[in-house]
Amino acid sequence: MLLSAAKIALVLVSVSVSGQDGLAPPLSPALAQHAQQRTLVLRAGEEVVGEAVLIDSNGSALTTLEAAKRVASGAVVGENASISVAYTVRRTDPVSGLALLAPAQAVQGAPYAALASSATQGIGLAVVPEGAVRVGITRVNLPGAVGPNRVYSPLTEVRFEARSSNINGAPVFDANGLLVGILSSALESPNPAATEIGPAPPVVAFSVGTKTLARAVATLQDRNNLSHHPYIGVRYGDSTQGVVILSVSAPSPASAVGLKEGELIRRAGQRVVDSALDVAEYLYSLEPGEMAVFSVESRGIQRTVIVPVGRYPAAGQAL
Known part of the structure; x- marks a missing residue:
């Protein structure tokens, strides 16, 4: 994110x-x-x-x-x-x-x-x-x-x-x-x-x-070294066409449900996405274990994707 x-x-x-x-x-x-x-x-x-x-x-x-x-x-x-x-x-x-x-x-x-x-x-x-x-x-x-x-x-x-x-x-x-x-x-x-x-x-x-x-x-x-920060494994940014997925980490919750690099994020939850900040605020509002719902578009075709929110993978690392 x-x-x-x-x-x-x-x-x-x-x-x-x-x-x-x-x-x-x-x-x-x-x-x-x-x-x-x-x-x-x-x-x-x-x-x-x-x-x-x-x-x-x-x-x-x-x-x-x-x-x-x-x-x-x-x-x-x-x-x-x-x-x-x-x-x-x-x-x-x-x-x-x-x-x-x-x-x-x-x-x-x-x-x-x-x-x-x-x-x-x-x-x-x-x-x-x-x-x-x-x-x-x-x-x-x-x-x-x-x-x-x-x-x-x-x-x-x-x-x-x-x-x-x-x-x-x-x-x-x-x-x-x-x-x-x-x-x-x-x-x-x-x-x-x-x-x-x-x-x-x-x-x-x-x-x-x-x-x-x-x-x-x-x-x-956390005694099990688990992160309490939400994570789905996508990097995204603004483009002339809208908010575009720049990369998808693998393995990650996003890759597991088929989100792909180059897809445009049109909706995040109930909000219409106008900027990358809209997506960031939506993901930040969620907790690990909840579901993130996106409407994404590729080549003019839109689909709804439900992503289980995971935990950020870098918890507890040493300096």
Whole structure:
């Protein structure tokens, strides 16, 4: 399920969401403490290599693949006010671009983040290496592609002020203290030469959406190494004639039911297909085990094809 860069390009304008701009009152100290207790700063010696968020009481933590690469390459300690322990990479999820870290020694009773069922625009909180900062969750469900394989996934846009140049793996919490995102990229980064006086530079950053986040956690914690991301095994794109199937993986659910390269996708479920994004959004809405229904055309002849939705095949691979 790949989209071209042109289909996922985002044009963004940064704005300030600092505590002085009148958008909302400052977040409570209790919420900041709640978030910081569930966040780890990842350090290799004195160098900050990223952040992670605790997702179970045994100290397992979620971070980005980029931060996980640094963890895999050497001794890295995850720490906050109550935890300081070495971490290793346990599993990775190339669909979401996230990874699961495991503590080298047992951590009992660690406070961990609960996932939000959905994200809405509003004020939240992110934990960067310097501490908790108030953020604006400014847009949700933005079309995008994530992970090394550029798989379609809606994105959440977050805007805030911070002096940190390293937000990789920084968790984002909503006003109820629920985890709504893991920051993996920034459109604008702080200028290290900027003055320490006055407001910090504005930052626009992105996270996978809450559904992708939940699927990633389920994938990384699955005892049978099964992916929880939907997959049918087709690559498609826009053409002058409509949305065309560019290739079909074999074996895959799509190849098993006879979808073929060069066929045009006219309908996906109940919707008429106008662009590759329509197909991507439809497939993303399905879960493994459900049925994807397509109307496809070849040489002027249309047919209906029902494809059992499978699981993405690259779950749990090592770095």
